[in-house]
Amino acid sequence: MTNSWADIGWTDLAIIMGGNAAEAHPCGFKWVVEAKANRGAKLIVVDPRYTRSASVADFYCPIRPGTDIAFLGGVINYLLSNDKIQHDYVKNYTNAAYLVNPAYGFSDGLFTGYDEAKRDYDKSSWDYQVGEDGFAKLDDTLQDPNCVFQLMKKHFAIYTPEMVERICGSPKDKFLKVAEMIASCSTPTKTMTSMYALGWTQHSKGSQNIRAMAMVQLLLGNIGVRGGGMNALRGHSNIQGLTDLGLMSNLIPGYLTLPTEKEPDFNAYMSSRGFKPLRPGQMSYWQNYKKFFVSFQKSMWGEAATAENNWAYDYLPKLDVTYDMLRVFDLMVQGKMTGYFCQGFNPLMTLSNRGKLTEGLSKLKWLVTMDPLDTETSRFWENHGEFNDVKTGDIQTEVFQLPTSCFAEDEGSLVNSGRWLQWHYPGQEPPGEAKLDTWIMAQIGQKLKALYQKEGGAFPDPILNLTWNYADPNNPTPQELAKEMNGSALADQMDPKDATKVVVEKGKQLSGFAQLKDDGSTQAFCWIYTGCWTEAGNQMARRDKEDGGTGLAPKWAWSWPANRRILYNRASSDVAGKPWDDSRKLVYWAGDKWAGIDVPDYGAAFKPEQTVGPFIMNPEGVARLFTRKMMRDGPFPTHYEPFEAPVANAVAPKIRGNPAARIFKGDFAALGSSDKYPYVATSYRLTEHFHQWTKHVWVNAVLQPEFFVEISEELAKEKGITKGGWVRVWSNRGSVKAKAVVTKRIKPLMVDGKPTHIVGIPQHWGFMGAAKKGMNPNSLTPFVGDANIETPEYKAFLVNIEAIASGPVA
Amino acid sequence: MIGELSRRQFLRTAGAGVAGTTLGAMGFGGAEQALAQSVRPFKLAKTTETRNTCPYCSVACGILMYGVGDGSANNKQAIMHIEGDPDHPVNRGTLCPKGAALLDFVHSDTRLKYPMHRKPGSDKFERVTWEFALERIARLMKDDRDKNFVAKSKDGVTVNRWTTVGFLAASATTNETATLTYKVVRSAGIVAFDNQARV
């Protein structure tokens, strides 16, 4: 989230598209209800199903799964053609005026530089025209045909209301009503908030779905303001934290990136991370990258990271490719993985194409699971009839099932969707011999280290020299670890203005990331968390909720970065520093300094006349409507069909799926076509269940005991399916049996002139737990991910359906 | 203290959680809820209150956990009631059907209690000691790392990566667990590293 939950109470218009907050985030959705009750705010829901969010919306518009970019492209076209944009914001705070290389172009659904064999682009033309002074060139009149504004107009012109209806199946009049409501927020005093979740991410172009809405929000001037923003509702309770902390193949904590093998040494690594400003006087905050990186290396390897060895640069692995989950399971199937750990993660029931997952796990030599619950993944080798039809004796994988604590037994912080780090306390001991995850990880780390100490072996240095300053090396405490995330001074830190004055003494906790150094005199595991545990104590445990009704709660817990509650908040005021909306002041120029209710996302010393842009992380100082070379699949979002679609791409008929998304050969062959699989399937969550966990919980198992699929009355009639009757649903990869729930909530849509049926498949069952054994959409879904971040295409694929006499045999 | 009392008094009149709501929906509401509400103040009187957050979705509602037992050897702490934290600025005491049933998650029949081991080809899990499991896991890691560690790429670039063992991190563990996990995993050179952000 750029903003936070209670801030939604300050919006004028909430749009829920790509999510279903009323059911999946109920206690957060409450803030939409507050906005409606207190401010007369409106709610729009755009969704393939008439969800509970839709049931309380002021306006609902249906959409075919996987066509959000066409819809949002239609909105962008509407805003531009009807001049419904916030001009001052667009001109000053976005790159609309920037001139793009004339070699850049777009035709037949492809940007310049496409290489079909590689499914990748040569992106060299996707950039600005740069002058001799090294700065990007601008046309402030926005008239130059190569300026971003004109290119954008041209790019989105194709998404007329008729085209939206043809692609999305959203009736033209309903689409226009949505566009009109959105356009009403183009004035500086009306604000829209975008609330989305996996409904946008789980597509082969998920990142571009989100970008498309971010562009809408920028055109409306809704980023950095109260009641606005791009609000990823996020899924699990600490998925924000695990991502912040870089627990992904290519990340270092705080959104730094691991080197690739094209960066053989530290200089090569830093050369592409210099972030020189692209306009005069811009802050380009990533210029401090080296400070964050060196402080991380010092945190990891202490005295072993020195200036001489480039801060132990070679201790970090260098990537040849990104080892995301999809790739790793593919490598398992190829027999190239030996062992796998699953910590609180149940991939057998959650990643795509279950048949392939079982095959992969069966080829491992060993598997370790750590979980409070008895997961399907840990029992993938056990035969459960049709629910897990495996030949146990043939599976040679050695499995360790390690019992862990659950939330009620551990202490520490979780990051909510609004980036708040909230501390919690244990209320009981783990049951039986179950242990804290920290204890387990410490044992594994210490035992591996002991083996290397004793026997030597492959490059032991990063293991042997790993910082491990815990009072009990076998049991690091959450307090010790939290302080480590924050970071401390390794030498006295002097005042930059007065060299005789010590600001932070050696050994003391740092109070903010501005104190980090690139000379090895500071350490911080995760720079964006610096400030969470200072000399003043644990800021994450703060519990003063008083905020005068602003919803920001600045003294409750601690939010990254720097306890800032709304990102880009400098953009809540105009160039002169005057709030766009006096009734929703956030950060503004008070004549001699920046004032307001939030920590300014800006340099304290800047005066408005310096025209330093509000998007201080970007070298431009402004937000990007055109993303240059930063996305694999294009600098503008463009409509691509899902890899399995009921129709050809209406704007580029020859292109299947997202042309820049990676898809492995076997998985491409496993795609189904609409002649055999005529129905569009989508997965979703129920309000009574959370992922695969609550089927272990008796109350929730009673509330929603059994797997089902949801179809329209029309499809039921066509296929002779009765309410509550058994059906078989199958894709080109697998098959499930379920009870049929026949509803009015899903209706066939007219897509490209033909009726298109949608099958809804909830994601909550398995063969372990208190609920009835059931199947899951992941038996059906394709093994392909988003072009940029490899989130599997879970929300739009093709299936067939038939009535059957009876259900599965356990 | 007075604030505490008044809040508890207030809570007595609040709804009886998700099970009560369901009973209400089935038409037995009045009697069951009245019973639940008259019992509760007595139940909570001797408990310890601990603040936590709901581990499910990232609204991260504040919760209060009520436990009995003082943690001594013969009097283990056990949580016997969970409800929304009325002081929390986001949920303000409310919980959804998931959070309202958290108690049954904590005490679920399928909570794991002992380290288990499945031998290749076997059709069952067998209970093992932590020592056995952890020693063996470390051994398996070491053997594979020594065998498959890639120190240099084909072009002679130092890459120091280990690609044949992977680690999937969770989505609900604490930042502190994540920090320790990152340190152990990355220092070993593991690159097949991911979390549940994608699914």
Ligand code: SF4
């Ligand atoms: S109670 Fe419901 S809304 Fe609140 S955090 Fe838990 S799952 Fe999310």
